[in-house]
Amino acid sequence: MKRNFVDLWEISPEEGWSILQDALSIKRGIDKERYLEGKNIALYFTKPSTRTRVSFEVAIAQLGGNTIFLQENSLQVSRGEDLKDTARTLSRYVDGIVIRTDSHKKLEEFAKYSDIPVINALTDMAHPCQILSDIFTLYEVFGEDVRSIKIAYVGDGNNVCNTWLVGAGLFGLKLFVATPEGYEPSSLYYQAGEDLCKITGGSIYLTTNPVEAVRDAHVVYTDVWVSMNQDRKEEKLQALRPYQVNKELLSYAKPEVKVMHCLPAKKGEEITEEVFESYADFIFTQAENRLHTQKALLKFLFSTST
Structure with a gap:
């Protein structure tokens, strides 16, 4: 079963503490495993970003994965394609997707129709990362x-x-x-x-x-x-x-x-x-700790999603 991170309540308290402990091990250089080796992760952003985009791209690369950066105006969804169709299509190409959008409802819809882990990189309602x-x-x-x-x-x-x-x-x-x-x-x-x-x-x-x-x-x-x-x-x-x-x-x-x-x-x-x-x-x-924590989060999501 895939795991999403749309809101912070999607992880349990025990899982939350485990992610923090993993982040500490990663930051200290104790855990250097490449948990995303061979994985392709899309970043779909409709809003500007400095820290979130760069920290995710670096985190994915350091974990052995590849990133594909997508802007809404470069996708057919900007010309009226259903968001659920975009979600189902991208699920066939990539292993996970990180989304920043001004609509939490759109993010929830995307997660509903996606077969891959979806991570909230900021919406109008929440910023769990x-x-x-x-x-x-x-x-x-x-x-x-x-x-x-x-x-x-x-x-x-x-x-x-x-x-x-x-x-x-x-x-x-x-x-x-x-x-x-x-x-x-x-x-x-x-x-x-x-x-x-x-x-x-x-x-x-x-x-x-x-x-x-x-x-x-x-x-x-x-x-x-x-x-x-x-x-x-x-x-x-x-x-x-x-x-x-x-x-x-x-x-x-x-x-x-x-x-x-x-x-x-x-x-x-x-x-x-x-x-x-x-x-x-x-x-x-x-700000730096976004990198280490998101690496731990990616490790968690891809080790618990099946």
Whole structure:
């Protein structure tokens, strides 16, 4: 049976921890196996990408596989071919597909009709590869004590925020989320996170107060306020200004706080230039870890899919 990675809840807590441990072995050079030897993996992207595209292409190559990069305007789907027909066709040519699209429903449809593993490389609703990697970054620092630290997400309740809710539930983390009224995360992802918390002992708290979220936090996480393909509405920017990660807000966190950003950053909006540069080394380690975590994810998906 093929395994997809459309949403983070498609892996179990036990599988999640196993992927993190594999990522650590891969990063340390202990595991050098070429798990994708002879495999062809397609990258089907309808949106721009720097970190996700490059990290997946390098990961696939280092695991012995080949990549084929596809853009929507180069495929017949851009001229009206049914997406399900594209999915069934590509399933006959390649061994797996990594998809970045602005429609989560389209990704789900593609996965439904595909006979090969489908990986979500970002949609309007979720970014599971990012959050899996971010949790690995924290696991690398805190070990299994990551379950006892306070993690604060401040800003827009977007696809990254949605997936953090599920990640907290899956790994039993303590997550505080601060968003303005009207910009809360998805209720579907919140409920999925809550359901997982009942199994793993994690906890999720939602608030409109950024200080409450950040107070005594070990980790403060933010993301852009305006995602790709969204209009830059002044009303939204105005609502989010109190959620900027700056020195004043960080003064409420632990002195040794770690600041995370999934990039790209719009400095001067969700985070100040000063704060970003103060934590740049950790932020770019976070970016690097996309490579190691995605290698572990690919190992998992192709070893469990039959």
